[in-house]
Amino acid sequence: MMAPNSSIVALMIPVLLISFMRAASAANFYQDFDVTWEMAAPKSSTMENFSLYPLTKHQVRVFSRRTNTFFGKIDMQLKLVPGNSAGTVTAYYLSSQGPTHDEIDFEFLGNLSGDPYILHTNVFSQGKGNREQQFYLWFDPTADFHTYSILWNPQRIIFSVDGTPIREFKNSESVGVSYPKNQAMRIYSSLWNADDWATRGGLVKTDWSQAPFTAAYRNFNAQACVWSSGSSSCNSNPTSNSSNSWLNEEMDVTSQERLKWVQKNYMIYNYCADSKRFPQGYPPECALNTTS
Ligand SMILES: *[C@@H]1O[C@H](CO)[C@@H](O)[C@H](O)[C@H]1NC(C)=O
Ligand SMILES: *[C@@H]1O[C@H](CO)[C@@H](O)[C@H](O)[C@H]1NC(C)=O
Ligand SMILES: *[C@@H]1O[C@H](CO)[C@@H](O)[C@H](O)[C@H]1NC(C)=O
Numbered sequence: 001m002m003a004p005n006s007s008i009v010a011l012m013i014p015v016l017l018i019s020f021m022r023a024a025s026a027a028n029f030y031q032d033f034d035v036t037w038e039m040a041a042p043k044s045s046t047m048e049n050f051s052l053y054p055l056t057k058h059q060v061r062v063f064s065r066r067t068n069t070f071f072g073k074i075d076m077q078l079k080l081v082p083g084n085s086a087g088t089v090t091a092y093y094l095s096s097q098g099p100t101h102d103e104i105d106f107e108f109l110g111n112l113s114g115d116p117y118i119l120h121t122n123v124f125s126q127g128k129g130n131r132e133q134q135f136y137l138w139f140d141p142t143a144d145f146h147t148y149s150i151l152w153n154p155q156r157i158i159f160s161v162d163g164t165p166i167r168e169f170k171n172s173e174s175v176g177v178s179y180p181k182n183q184a185m186r187i188y189s190s191l192w193n194a195d196d197w198a199t200r201g202g203l204v205k206t207d208w209s210q211a212p213f214t215a216a217y218r219n220f221n222a223q224a225c226v227w228s229s230g231s232s233s234c235n236s237n238p239t240s241n242s243s244n245s246w247l248n249e250e251m252d253v254t255s256q257e258r259l260k261w262v263q264k265n266y267m268i269y270n271y272c273a274d275s276k277r278f279p280q281g282y283p284p285e286c287a288l289n290t291t292s
Helices: 242-248 253-263 284-288
Strands: 033-036 050-052 060-065 068-079 088-095 103-109 116-124 132-134 148-153 156-159 162-168 186-193 215-228 268-272
Touching: 033 103, 068 186, 068 242, 088 148, 103 132, 103 156, 116 156, 116 162, 116 242, 162 284, 186 215, 253 268
Parallel strands: none
Antiparallel strands: 033 060, 050 215, 060 186, 068 148, 068 215, 088 103, 088 186, 103 116, 116 132, 132 268, 148 156, 156 162
8 A cells, every 4th residue: 555644643552442522514615624735626615526546656646534543434435547548546545654554454456447447345454455356346446436345343354345244354453463453544545657567457547538537526535533643532331322333234145145245246355265375374353254
């Protein structure tokens, strides 16, 4: 993952099961988000029609939410770079800072016109990633806005597309795997050139005559515990308030069926099934994250 703006200070936070707040959705884009590098401003102060585009090879366009999230359920609608987007990566992710950072990633790998995007996902805990799963989508993500969501609670991380779960990463501390729960994270999005690896493993390069590459965003929404000045906006007893239910959310039977459907029909890479990469055996969390 490209390093986001390093001016954002890492916060190391003791584990406390904190309280909860239903954070407001982004009513005013500039109140809620920091924008790094030059980019297309939305016409109004809302996120609607906000777009992000790199003009040159070495530019990375980033925006990040000002608040630190410590567990949350976030939704963003994105409409990806249309036409020939080969070589570009649009990323939308949660990350903390520093060498032992945690990170939860959605990355959209562009392609030639008419060829499918790859949705690449990863989870880092304590600086360790290498937990990739990749998917094709069951629709054209450039034709319209679709909702991409991350649920991050103490028990699990669930990635969803239009409400359909595509991946679950369970808290696997019981088998000795660290879990993102000690550091607050921020929400970022970025658009950058990665034509050394993104499209068909780097075979297809970015066609700069197609620049600027524009991804559009709208309707950001977060239910999240917000961390500021050493304390959390959440209450100490999250289960007492039904609007906090995301903090204990898990997949029901229908969601599990949907997840299986996606993994069977659209998953194109799973590190937990890559025996060449792990000749000594799969990472321990793989045993807990199987869907079959
Ligand atoms: C639940 O939490 C929300 C947001 O913090 C608050 O507005 C609401 O009054 C709470 N409801 C109850 C029953 O405590
Ligand atoms: C966003 O774009 C749509 C379609 O071009 C337009 O109808 C709408 O008014 C725009 N919204 C804003 C806030 O500019
Ligand atoms: C791009 O299209 C090719 C050909 O269909 C496909 O093999 C590849 O997985 C697609 N996506 C990316 C990001 O390379």
